[in-house]
Amino acid sequence: MILRLLVMMCAAFALPACAQTGQAEADNAMKISPVIYLVRHAEKQTGSDPALTEAGAARAGRLAAQLADARLQAVYATDTARAQETARPAADDHGLEITSYDARDLAGFAQALKQAGQTALVVGHSNTTPQLAExxxxxxxxxxxxxxxxxxxxxxxxxxxxxxxVAGGDDRP
Structure with a gap:
């Protein structure tokens, strides 16, 4: 009888602690780590500031569909027509404006992205996207x-x- 009472008392003290631990784990699981999605602009036409081709516009639309559940908080692109057009469908789907960034200051831009701590899409170029990832x-x-x-x-x-x-592919991130 005394042993049974002792077990019940221990359980009474342990259960609230377990419940608090479980709640903390659940709260942590609910927090979403910020992710930066980086992509080069989609297929482009020729010229000094080319727009997207038909295939590029289709890829930009599929990219937006891939990122539909990504909970984007910001969308960035360089000032080029091809980067802006690649970013537009995702920005529109999330109700966001596209913020231009200077690809000549990738280190400063990377630092700003880290400090913002937001889930974001960044549309860049073949010579900047891998470097920004690093x-x-x-x-x-x-x-x-x-x-x-x-x-x-x-x-x-x-x-x-x-x-x-695969950007603008069938697989979802």
């Missing part, structure tokens, strides 16, 4: 050439873990 603490992957339009980086701001997807 500046954010992620893996740059192989160099991009002029024919690479399908690499989508997802860089976690929490631990720098990088995942790559």
């Amino acid at each position: 500046l954010l603490g992620g893996e740059p992957g192989p160099e991009m050439d002029e024919s690479d339009y399908d690499r989508l980086y997802a860089v976690s701001l929490t631990d720098g873990q990088t995942r790559m997807f």
